[in-house]
Amino acid sequence: MVTEARLLGEAEMDALALGAWILGTGGGGGGDPYYKLWNVKLLCREGRSVRLIDPETLADDALVAIVSTMGAPLVAQERLPDCHHALRPVRAMEAHLGRRFDAVMSMEIGGGNGLQPMMVAALTGYPAVDADGMGRAYPELQMTSFAVAGLPAGPFALSDIRDNDVVITNVVDTDWVERIARRITTEVGSTAAICMAPRTGAEVKRHGIPHTTSQALRLGQAVQHARREHRDPIAAILEAGDGRKLFTGKVVDVERRTSEGFLRGRARIEGLAADAGREFTVLFQNEFFLGRLGERPVVMTPDLICVVDAVSGDGIGTEAIRYGQRISVLALPGPEVFRSAAGLAVVGPRAFGVDLDYVSVFEATAP
Amino acid sequence: MKRIGIDVGGTNTDAVLVEDGAVLSAVKSPTTADVTDGIRRALAALREAAGPGLGETAAVMIGTTHFVNAVVQRRELNAAAALRICLPASATLPPMVDWPPDLAALAEGGRYLVAGGIEYDGRALAPLDERAIAEAGRAMRAAGVGAAAVTSVFSPLDTGCETRAAEILRDVHPDLHLTLSSRLGRIGLLERENAALLNASLMSLSHRTIAAFEAAIADSGLDAPLFITQNDGTIVDAATARDQPVMSFASGPTNSMRGAALLAGVPDAMVVDVGGTSSDVGCLQAGYPREANNVVTIGGVRTLFRMPDLLSIGLGGGTRVATDPLVVGPDSVGHRLREDALVFGGGQLTMTDVAVAAGRAEIGDAARLADVDATDVAAALARAHAMLFEAVDRMKTDAAPLPLLAVGGGAMLVPDTLPGVSEVVRVPHHAVANAVGAAMSQISGEVDRIFRGLSHEDRLAEAERQARARAIDAGADPDSLSVVDVENLPLAYLPGNAVRTRLRVVGDVAALTARR
Missing domain, CATH: 3.30.1490 (Dna Ligase; domain 1)
Structure with a gap:
């Protein structure tokens, strides 16, 4: 179904940030959406807004900028996100291509990156496409629907906040983009704005993950609404996201370590109320990727595993989860494209070092 | 060696004289609108209780919520300029961007962004723009702004840019009171800057107040230096304290927790301070409160600096109880407990009434509770215990049982046993635990x-x-x-x-x- 274009203002941006944080599944590109949200709020207060369009309304030959940030969330807490910086790699790419983009969209809707195209769209007036390449957050650039489809990975543009722009004109595949761009990002201070390989309207319609921006908006608005009405925000998330509550309990143990630049670890949760006497474990690599009830794996990537405060419904990040928290583990359906053989090769359990065949929690018998 | 500890709370000013960990005298007097007046009275009362021995006092330690109250109540704040050393980064989110407008209007004293700062690995983000810093200083002087906060990118890792900026600013504006963010805060530019700006906006009040405290001590005939207690349960001398008022924001609950640990002689424990409206739960490690490592909102402003990790729940002696259906809190009769509670002849069932009906306390007139149903009393008490259990359990960092120190006027609501708690310790002198915590800092x-x-x-x-x-x-x-x-x-x-x-x-x- 094609949805009508809608204008997003400050109120919608608050909801979008809340929903994007939930879809961040514990990590979420660019860290906490708070600073990007404030960038967008200030632009809205200047009288700007963002037109959100359905991907199906794109012309086949339209050119879409896929934007994101790359780097360490901690650095973004000191070098605050800047809307003009977000635009820089888009302009660098346009200079390289010798033409303007027609629209902008997010590489990943989860976390702060869900607001990246909103900064660019508010500044340029380009419409934002209601779609992204992940439907959530994943730790690496090659974990996108466009990479799974085997679309060309270049050209690729990256901007430092100083006057350093890099365009990789040709590159073998997204794995190489990840390797090269990660090095450059480190050199410029571990934070950079990026514009991925441009996509045509036809490619976005065929390979993009549709309606993820409006999904984040819907989740955020559902939580806001439930809070205003003093209703259960978790029930609101499940209803708005077609999700399933897997477990409610108390975090009793958290293990964390870094390797290869990733934050890896697990959290053990002891059941409360209906789950009393049972134990659940969530494993993470920046984001949550596997959940086990006792020893039995019950939910795994590409299904979305969202850990939220059992009362407020606020998303809890893998850097913030700690002993004593009362949490609920929710699953939301993962994008179709990642459930294919090619998708599972990139983001299935084995891509996170777990030797398991993917079974969707929504297809398995209830735990 | 004798020390005096004074805690200036919202309701009472408590003072104790301690020697080698033992409480010699303790007095309570009402906090006055002029907080210094309350301190004079407390010292006079202490002299009456302790006699001439008070003259041997080696130091006076004061804990005060005066400065945080000024922020929350939006009073006595001065304009503060913001100098942020960050360009070319962080330009679109200016200082005070996320402040409540009423507070920003009171405290805003010019915002200046200049080039400089460092990367996470110590390299320069950009060369420090010394000329722009001097220009900013001259503009502050021309505008008559007497306080400024200086915040540089990654200054907690290397304070060089902020200290150099301070030298330049003092050159062009010698009367400027400076707050360097690196002296206060953590990684997180906006939140650290917010803390530094709140601090700078309290400079006039802080200098006035600390001078008045010193005068009150001298007027009381004591020849003892003044120390001010900090958020982390430690103290700084008066000269340092007046330049960092934000560091005293949470000293009330901190002193209470520290005092509980010292009075009970238990350094590693959970603490619950049950007041009239709410209970604060914290965790003591080696006698000090565990610190929060997350954003703390003060007066509507996001900050990130040294604060104790506390969990507040809406349970206290004045908490309202409804019985059909059972609802415990979160609202409270507040300081109208002595008018509104059933045991004092009022018409509202409170947790104090529940405690009296259950035989856990002797307060007021128990005969007035004849109509209160015993099943309701048991259910309300069970609910309160469940709330306390969950709060204590949330604040623990692992599953091993720890002692729980119970302090505060509503401590009778804490049960004698709780899961995950090795023993519940009722602390002697718990009513003045905060002043004892201050004295022993x-x-x-x-x-x-x-x-x-x-x-x-x-x-x-x-x-x-x-x-x-x-x-x-x-x-x-x-x-x-x-x-x-x-x-x-x-x-x-x-x-x-x-x-x-x-x-x-x-x-x-x-x-x-x-x-x-």
Whole structure:
């Protein structure tokens, strides 16, 4: 179904940030959406807004900028996100291509990156496409629907906040983009704005993950609404996201370590109320990727595993989860494209070092 | 060696005279609109209770919520300029961007962004723009702004840019009171800057108040230096304190927790302070409150600096209880307990009434509870116990049982046993635990930074070396220093085995150990 274009203002941006944080599944590109949200709020207060369009309304030959940030969330807490910086790699790419983009969209809707195209769209007036390449957050650039489809990975543009722009004109595949761009990002201070390989309207319609921006908006608005009405925000998330509550309990143990630049670890949760006497474990690599009830794996990537405060419904990040928290583990359906053989090769359990065949929690018998 | 501890709370000003950990005298007097007046009265009452022995007092330690109240109530704030050293980064989110407009209107004194700052690995983000800093200083002077906060990118890792900026500003505006963000805060530019700006906006009030405290001590005939208690349960001398009022924001609950640990003689424990409206739950490690490592909102402003990790729940002696259906709180009769509670002849069932009906307290007239149903009493008490259990359990860092210290006017609501608690300790003198905590305070030093390419042992050794140097600089006796808090946080997407380590050492006040 094609949805009508809608204008997003400050109120919608608050909801979008809340929903994007939930879809961040514990990590979420660019860290906490708070600073990007404030960038967008200030632009809205200047009288700007963002037109959100359905991907199906794109012309086949339209050119879409896929934007994101790359780097360490901690650095973004000191070098605050800047809307003009977000635009820089888009302009660098346009200079390289010798033409303007027609629209902008997010590489990943989860976390702060869900607001990246909103900064660019508010500044340029380009419409934002209601779609992204992940439907959530994943730790690496090659974990996108466009990479799974085997679309060309270049050209690729990256901007430092100083006057350093890099365009990789040709590159073998997204794995190489990840390797090269990660090095450059480190050199410029571990934070950079990026514009991925441009996509045509036809490619976005065929390979993009549709309606993820409006999904984040819907989740955020559902939580806001439930809070205003003093209703259960978790029930609101499940209803708005077609999700399933897997477990409610108390975090009793958290293990964390870094390797290869990733934050890896697990959290053990002891059941409360209906789950009393049972134990659940969530494993993470920046984001949550596997959940086990006792020893039995019950939910795994590409299904979305969202850990939220059992009362407020606020998303809890893998850097913030700690002993004593009362949490609920929710699953939301993962994008179709990642459930294919090619998708599972990139983001299935084995891509996170777990030797398991993917079974969707929504297809398995209830735990 | 005798010390006086004074806690200036919202309702009462408590004062104690202690010697070698023993409480010699304790007095309570009402807090007055002029807080100094309350201190004079407390000292006079203490002199009456303690007699001439008061003259041997070696130091007066004061804990006050005066400054945080000024922020929350939007009063007596001065305009503060913001100098942020960040360009070309962080330009679109200016200082005070996320402040409530009413507070920003009171405290805003010009916003200046200049080039400089460093990267997480110590390289320069951009060359420091000294000319722009001097221009900003001249503009502040021309505008008649007497206080400024200086915040530089990654200054917790290297304070160089902020200290150089301070030199330049003092050159062009010698009367400017400066707050350097690196003296206060953590990694998180906006939140650290917010804390520094709140601090700068309290400069006039802080200088006035500390001078008035000193005058009150001198007028009381005491020849003793003044120390002010800090958020982390330690103290600084008066000259340092007046330049960092934000560091006293949470000293009330901190002193209460510290005092409980000292009075009970239990350094590692959970503490619950049950007041009239709410209960604060915290965790003591080596006698000090665990610190919060997250954003704390004060008066509507997001901040990130040294604050105790506290969980407040809506349960206290004045908490309203409804019975059909059972609802316990979160609203409270507040300071109208002595008018509204059933045992005082009022018409509202409160948790104090529940405690009296259950035989856990003797307050007011128990005969007035004849109509209260015993099943309702048991259910309300069970609900309160469940709330306390959950709060205590949330604040623990692991599953091992710990003692629970119960303090505050509503401590009778704490049950004698709780799951995960090895024993519930009723603390003697608990009504003045906060003043005792103030009197027994020590001095600390803390580091919070990213270390790269070091082994775990080398990293901890380096962090401890830096923390000790800071504590000694602040006036601690080097021989008495010990580590009270260590936290390691591995970081994603940073090369070279980057780990953020926060480490704190605490020791005795060198000036006082020398006088012993």
